[in-house]
Amino acid sequence: MVRFGIQSPEAPVAHSGAPALLPSVLTARPAWRFLMLAEITNFAAVRRHVGCTRSDMLVADVSSRLMEAIPQLRLTVVGRTTIEIALEGADPAELDTALDDLRASCDEPFLLDGETHRLDICFGAAAAHAAYSDDVRLIEEAEAALAEARAAHIPVRHDVTAPGAREIRRIAAELRVAIAEEQLFLAYQPKIHVRRQEIGSVEALVRWQHPSRGLIPPGDFIGAAEEGGLIDRLTIWTIERAIVDQQRLKEAGHDLRIFINISGQLLADQVFVDAASRLIMEADAKLGFEVTETSVIRDPSSAIANLQRFADIGIVIAIDDYGAGLSSLAYLKQLPARELKIDKLFVTQLTSSNRDPLIVRSTIDLAHALDMEVVAEGVETHAALALLTVMGCDMVQGFLISRPISLDALLRFMEEDRHQSVSRDTRATFNALATAWKRA
Numbered sequence: 001m002v003r004f005g006i007q008s009p010e011a012p013v014a015h016s017g018a019p020a021l022l023p024s025v026l027t028a029r030p031a032w033r034f035l036m037l038a039e040i041t042n043f044a045a046v047r048r049h050v051g052c053t054r055s056d057m058l059v060a061d062v063s064s065r066l067m068e069a070i071p072q073l074r075l076t077v078v079g080r081t082t083i084e085i086a087l088e089g090a091d092p093a094e095l096d097t098a099l100d101d102l103r104a105s106c107d108e109p110f111l112l113d114g115e116t117h118r119l120d121i122c123f124g125a126a127a128a129h130a131a132y133s134d135d136v137r138l139i140e141e142a143e144a145a146l147a148e149a150r151a152a153h154i155p156v157r158h159d160v161t162a163p164g165a166r167e168i169r170r171i172a173a174e175l176r177v178a179i180a181e182e183q184l185f186l187a188y189q190p191k192i193h194v195r196r197q198e199i200g201s202v203e204a205l206v207r208w209q210h211p212s213r214g215l216i217p218p219g220d221f222i223g224a225a226e227e228g229g230l231i232d233r234l235t236i237w238t239i240e241r242a243i244v245d246q247q248r249l250k251e252a253g254h255d256l257r258i259f260i261n262i263s264g265q266l267l268a269d270q271v272f273v274d275a276a277s278r279l280i281m282e283a284d285a286k287l288g289f290e291v292t293e294t295s296v297i298r299d300p301s302s303a304i305a306n307l308q309r310f311a312d313i314g315i316v317i318a319i320d321d322y323g324a325g326l327s328s329l330a331y332l333k334q335l336p337a338r339e340l341k342i343d344k345l346f347v348t349q350l351t352s353s354n355r356d357p358l359i360v361r362s363t364i365d366l367a368h369a370l371d372m373e374v375v376a377e378g379v380e381t382h383a384a385l386a387l388l389t390v391m392g393c394d395m396v397q398g399f400l401i402s403r404p405i406s407l408d409a410l411l412r413f414m415e416e417d418r419h420q421s422v423s424r425d426t427r428a429t430f431n432a433l434a435t436a437w438k439r440a
Helices: 043-050 058-069 093-105 135-152 165-180 222-227 231-251 264-268 270-283 293-297 300-312 355-369 382-391 407-415 418-439
Strands: 002-007 032-040 074-077 082-089 110-112 115-117 121-129 156-159 184-193 198-210 214-216 257-261 287-292 316-322 339-342 373-377 395-397
Touching (some): 032 058, 032 093, 058 074, 058 110, 082 093, 121 135, 231 264, 231 287, 264 287, 264 293, 270 300, 293 316, 300 316, 355 382
Parallel strands (some): 316 339, 339 373
Antiparallel strands (some): 002 121, 110 115, 184 395, 198 214
């Protein structure tokens, strides 16, 4: 899979020199799927000039302009400011050409009620082989690219290629060595309890410091670990490392629960379940397991039974990425979960969408009715944090609080109480939103 983001119209775009995207390419069994997200980044500024009613039509204006540039697009409006764009092609280079064409089409001012206005459009995109069926991964990569383009204001590109069988074997072989030679380490992202204004837990994320290729992101090796039969060893290593790191945190006066992501493959693996349970009980560790609903759906009876076994020995079960997949109340009510994590897809659009706040608030109410605490991930702005606080969200994590950081950096973060500065900066926004929300 390939992903990249570009900021339009300020940022220059490097032209790939690829041939123009032709209709004939799209009808000849395309080998690649493209997913693009277009976002109006100056929506609020334009709304002040044209009013709320007219501003709600801006996505339609942009959609028409994009369709004029490439009629083969399949467009879906997914918010007041965001459009999802699907396309196919014979070669990934065609995505560069398509984005160049779309960006150029939006450079010209828009005529809105007789006045010209410039709309700044930010694009994030992902590409995958047509045979690659992970739609969730595709949209996640497009969202990540859009977020990076929005933040950097310069062209951003990442190659995250879905590996073939030979590449999977190579990565798996190197990963086996990496586990044995301690090339891996854990990065930690704190979760703040909103009402108590304290860090009660952290999420552990595996990182690979390759001796020759440098830092390899998890998206480049987790899939290979699953396909190559190494995900059990990788997860056991993660549990062992988390137990050691947790003890170091405790010795420094920070009694934190560490959450670990568990692959759906492992929820029905009795050997893994036995080994993980034994490790955690012998160490008397405070851990949590984050699982997705889609991972439970693979083998519901085994997954639910093993999750209950984990819960019985004190492991806190958290439902990760809630809302991103096929969320099912039938499974939700059966899971022995104590936390529900709202997917960042809804959190990042919280202050720029009409529907997302309603979805988030109803999800919070649902989780509380099921005796679960709610974690919002992907919190990046004070306004989002303030709104989540007003809605009754229990915990938050995201770049506003901290990026995933090393254990040493986490210790300094805790000792300096850096999360308190985030709370202070959010308080004024919170007071204003609380008043408005109570009046609504």
